[in-house]
Amino acid sequence: MDSTEPRRHYPSRHHSEGEDNPAPGYFRRLRPRVLTAAAAALALIAATTVYVSIQSSVPADAVARPETSVSAAPGAPGTASAAPNEAATAKQAPSAPAPAPAPAAPAPAAEAPDSPLAPPVSPAAPPAVEPPPVVEAPDQGPVPFSPAFDAPINAIIEANSRYQVGVALIDVKDGVVHEYGDKTKFVAASTAKILAASAYYHLVETGRASLTARMGSSTAAVQIRQMVQQSNNDSWALILAAVGQQGMTAYAASLGISYDRTANLLSPAETGKTLSLLYSGQLLNAQNTAQLLSYMQHTNYETLIPAAVPAGIDVFHKYGLLFGNLHDASILVQGDRAYVFVVYTLGKNTSDMAARTRIIHELTQAVTAGLF
Numbered sequence: 001m002d003s004t005e006p007r008r009h010y011p012s013r014h015h016s017e018g019e020d021n022p023a024p025g026y027f028r029r030l031r032p033r034v035l036t037a038a039a040a041a042l043a044l045i046a047a048t049t050v051y052v053s054i055q056s057s058v059p060a061d062a063v064a065r066p067e068t069s070v071s072a073a074p075g076a077p078g079t080a081s082a083a084p085n086e087a088a089t090a091k092q093a094p095s096a097p098a099p100a101p102a103p104a105a106p107a108p109a110a111e112a113p114d115s116p117l118a119p120p121v122s123p124a125a126p127p128a129v130e131p132p133p134v135v136e137a138p139d140q141g142p143v144p145f146s147p148a149f150d151a152p153i154n155a156i157i158e159a160n161s162r163y164q165v166g167v168a169l170i171d172v173k174d175g176v177v178h179e180y181g182d183k184t185k186f187v188a189a190s191t192a193k194i195l196a197a198s199a200y201y202h203l204v205e206t207g208r209a210s211l212t213a214r215m216g217s218s219t220a221a222v223q224i225r226q227m228v229q230q231s232n233n234d235s236w237a238l239i240l241a242a243v244g245q246q247g248m249t250a251y252a253a254s255l256g257i258s259y260d261r262t263a264n265l266l267s268p269a270e271t272g273k274t275l276s277l278l279y280s281g282q283l284l285n286a287q288n289t290a291q292l293l294s295y296m297q298h299t300n301y302e303t304l305i306p307a308a309v310p311a312g313i314d315v316f317h318k319y320g321l322l323f324g325n326l327h328d329a330s331i332l333v334q335g336d337r338a339y340v341f342v343v344y345t346l347g348k349n350t351s352d353m354a355a356r357t358r359i360i361h362e363l364t365q366a367v368t369a370g371l372f
Contacts, residue, residue: 141369141370142370144171144370144371145169145171145178149370150178150180152366152370153167153363153366153367154180154181156359156362156363156366157180157181157363160355160359163345163346163347163352163355163356163359164181164182164186164344164345164346164347165181165182165343165344165345165359165363166179166180166181166182166183166184166186166267166268166342166343166344166345167179167180167181167268167341167342167343167344167363168180168267168268168269168271168272168340168341168342169272169339169340169341169342169367170272170273170275170276170339170340171338171339172276172280172331172338172339172340173338175273175276175277175280177269177272177273179268179269182268182344183267183268183269184267185265185266185267185270186265186266186267186268186325186327186344186346187263187264187265187322187323187325188264188265188266188271188320188327189264189320189321189322189325189327190231190233190236190318190319190320190321190322191266191271191318191319191320191327191328191329191342191344192259192264192266192271192320193227193228193231193236193318194228194271194274194275194278194292194296194318194329195248195251195252195257195259195266195271195274196227196236196239196240196243196248197224197227197228197239197292197295198251198274198278198283198284198292199239199243199247199248199251200220200224200239200242200243201224201283201284201288201292202251202283202284203242203243203247204220204288205284205285205288209242211224215238215239215242216234216235216238220239220242223235223238223239224239224292224295225295227239228292228295228296228299228318229295229296229298229299229300230299230300231299231300231301231318231319240261245261245262248261249261255273255274255277255283256273257270257273257274258270267344268329268342268343268344269342271329271342271344272329272340272341272342275316275330275331275340275342276340278292278293278331279293279316279331279333279338279340293316293331296316296317296318296331297314297315297316299317299318299319301319301321303357304317304319304326304328304343304357304360304361305317305328305330305341305343305364306330308360308361308362308364308365308368309332309368310368310372312334312372313332313333313334313368313372314332314333314334315330315331315332315333316330316331316333317329317330317331318330323349323350324346324348324349324350325344325345325346326345326346326347326353326356326357326360327342327343327344327345328342328343328360329342329343330342332367332368332371332372334372337371337372339367339371341364341367343359343360343363343364345359345360
């Protein structure tokens, strides 16, 4: 280009050699605006993409759930903390310490469908609390000597009122006598032989007699055994002669018993008291007590009380049979429990012995059912 030629004036007000087209200058001025607009559009597109991505990851029920109120004490149990952007922009005005949050309320019951036809649903009632089952103690039967225990004994006696029936029961632990039916004196028959044997043993223990002394065709010890275990009347006569009539009366009186050997009368309670004192060791020393009790087992007449006693109960007894009198006086033992059980009956004669034996069996079954 010739240097003398004047410079051209372009509409763009730029003077540049070789630039015949004004477009390049225009685009140079437009480029910053276009870039700014493009950057804004890209930012908008990116933000939209992020929002859609976040919304697609949120559970459907979270969108409709009401916002959880912000507790005055952030992080307290049962409350939700403020969203991060809210925490950053909220002004922390000074305030008094917030009260402790109330216990969380139980979750509301499910609401009914949003329909004008759907009836309102009442909140579900709390489940009923069932009381614990009542565990009943096993039935132990009637308490001894209670009305329930006494009832069957009295019923048997009343059902057989054509006979005289007397019953005595004693718990050896306390010695209390319980009487049923006829409480008067009966002819004791051979049940009085226990009183006679005890009187002779008492003479031995006080040094006034001996078990090895000659008596009849044998010794006193043999005669006592024959008198109790075999109910031998000859042996009884020998023992009574050795004790003496006055000696028998005095010995019985020392036990609180009124006894006349010539009449041989005793009540069921008096015979029962003798057996109770014997078994508890209040009559004789241990050796003589054990010996006399051994004679009261495996006797010559086991068809009365022993025949009706359940297995597992030991029986020590002495029966009596004379004309219309049929008796049995016993001690029933199981473990540490011991009871005296005496039954006296009076009928016409030996012709009704079977009926009175049945009565004794019924009474034995009623008594043992209540005691053991």
